[in-house]
Amino acid sequence: MAGTSSADSQVHPSEAEGVAREPLVLNNRSMGWITERICGIVENRQPLIWWVLFVPSVALFGCLLFTLVYLVSTGVGVWGNNQPVAWGWAIVNFVFWIGIGHAGTLISAILFLTRQKWRTSVNRASEAMTLIAVMCAGIFPGFHVGRFWMVWFLAPIPNANAIWQNFKSPLLWDVFAVSTYFTVSVIFWYIGLIPDLATLRDRASKKLPKFLYGFFALGWRGGNRQWRHYEMAYLLLAALSTPLVLSVHSVVSFDFATSIVPGWHTTIFPPYFVAGAIFGGFAMVLTLMLPVRKLYGLEDLITAKHIDNMAKIILLTGTIVGYAYIMELFISYYGANKFESDAFHLRIFSGPYTWAYYCMFFCNVIAPQVFWFKWSRHNLWVVFIIVNFVNAGMWFERFVIIPTSIARDFLPGQWGYYSPSWVEKLMFLGTFGMFLMLFLLFIRFLPVIAASEVKGVLPEADAHYPEWKRLREKRRQSSAS
C-alpha cells in the first residue's frame, strides 16, 4: 500500500522549524509515571489542606441554601434591588460566573483547533471549572424571577393562555445560550473523560469504585477503531464550541446592549464582553491551578511554560479590555448623545460609584501590565496576586456596568442608589463555597489532568519518534564535525 514512509523522510515538526521547543512534560516522565501521578490523586488519601478547604466551603454552601430558602419563602424583596436599580448583584454575579466559565471552553476548544498542545495539561480542570461556574451562574437568574416554581416559563412551552415566549427578547436568547452552553460543555467534558475513566476502572481494586468508573467509562477499550471516531467527535465538538463560547457572552451582552439605557446601549459590548470573559476566566484557572499544581506535585505536567502562556493570554485580553474601556469613554465624548456622555461623566467623575470604576480600571488594566516582564510570569506569587486582582476587577467591571447605568437614568427624578442587602452578600459568598466545594470534589473523584491527552503529546508518543531521533543525532554529528 502506498505511503509507507521511508525512515528519514519523516521529520518531526519541531525539528523542521529548527527551533528547540521547551518540552511540555519535564524530566522525561514516562507514560506509566503520568498515569500513576494523575490517578494517585484520586486513589490516595487527600492531604490535610483538602479538608481544611472543604469543610468551610461546605459551610458556605449551606449559607447559600439557607439564603435561597429564605428568599423563596419570603420573596425576592429580601434583595436590595428595587426601582430604579432593578438589576443588582444578582445579575452582576450571574455575568461574573458565566464569564469565568469561558476560559475553560477557550482552552478546550479554541486552543485545540489552533493546535496548542500545551492545553492538554490544563483543559480538564478548566472544563470542570466551566461547568461549576455555569452552575453557580444559573442560580441567580433562576431565583431572580422571584417565584422560583414558575421558572419553567423560561422554557419554550406555551403558558395557560396559550401565549408563547417572546423569541425576540434578548433575555430568552440568554436562556437558550446559557443552557446550550452548559449542555455542550458537559458533553465535551464527558467525552474527554471517557479514556481516563477507563484508566481509573482498570486500576481500581475496590468493588464500588471499579463499578462506578467502569459504568461511566462505558466499556472503553481504546482500540484505534474507536479512537478514530473519538478523535473526530472531539474535533467536531471543538469546532462547535468555538463559535458557541463566543456567542454566549455576546448574547449575555445583548441583555444590556439592546436596551436604551445610557451606558448600556453600545455596539462594542459583544467583543468587549467576550474578551473580558476570557480574561477573567484565565485568571480563575490560574487561581485554581497554581495551588493544585503545588499540592499534588504536578510541576512536571503543568510547567512554568504553561503558566507563562496563560499569563500572556491574560495580558493580551486585559489589554483588549483596557482598549474597550478607553474606547467607550472616547465615543461618549466624541459622539453627540448627551445622555451617553453624561452617563460616562457620572461613571468616572461625579457619580455615586466612581470608586468602583477606579477599582475596576486598576485591577483589569493596570495590574496585568506587570506581565510584560518575564520575571513576573515566572514568579508564582506575583502571578497569583495579579490574577486575584483580575478576579476582583472583573467582578467590579460588571458592577460598574450594571448598577451605575440604571442608578443614573434619563430623568433626575428616577435617580437612586443601590446597595446590596445581607442576603445578596451571603448568597454571593455562598456561590464561592459551592464553587470551591464542587471543585474539590472534582479533584477527589476525577482525574484532574487529561492523562490520555498528555501521553499523546510526549515525544515518544509519535509513531515516528525513533526516526526523527536518529535524524537529530545525525544532524548533531554533522554540525559537530
Next chain:
Amino acid sequence: MAEFSSASELYHAAEKIRDAGFRRWDVHTPYPVHGMDHAMGLGKSWLSAVVLCGGATGSFVALFLQFFTQVSLYPTVVQNKPTNLFTIPAFFPVTFELTILLAAFATLFGLLIFIMLPRWNHPLFNSKLFPKFSDDGFIMVVEARDPKFKKEETRDFLKELGAGGIEEVAH
C-alpha cells in the same frame, strides 16, 4: 493478543498486519496514535455527516418554532419588531444555539453508535494483559474470527513483528 513496547513498533507492526490482509483486528493504545488510521488502512470517520444532519435539524426546528409561534400562530408585536419574514435577525441567536445544541447531541450519540458503546462486557476484559492499554501498553488484538487467522501461524507472525508478550484470550 500481543503487546508491543512502543508506539512506533506498534505502528510498523500494524502496517505489516494490514498488508498481510487481516480484517478483524485492532490496536489498543492509551492515546490516539497519530497516523495509525493510515497504518491500519482505515479511512476518514464519517461522524461529521451525522453531526451535519444534527445541526441542520437544529436550525430547522428553531426556525419553525419561532416563525410558527411568533409569526403565524399569534403574531406578537413587541419592541416594534415586525412579525413577518423580516423578523429573522431577531430569531438568529436562538437558531444558532439550537443548531449547536442538536449538533452536539448528534456528536455524542453518533459517536456512541459508531464505536458501539456502552458495552460493559467484552471478552478482552477477561485478559490479564489487556488493562495495560489504559496505562502505557501498546496492544494489538487479532480476532480468531478473522478469515486469515490460524492459531500457530498468527502467533509466529506477531512474534516476528517484534511483539513482547503474547496472550490468548477466551471468547
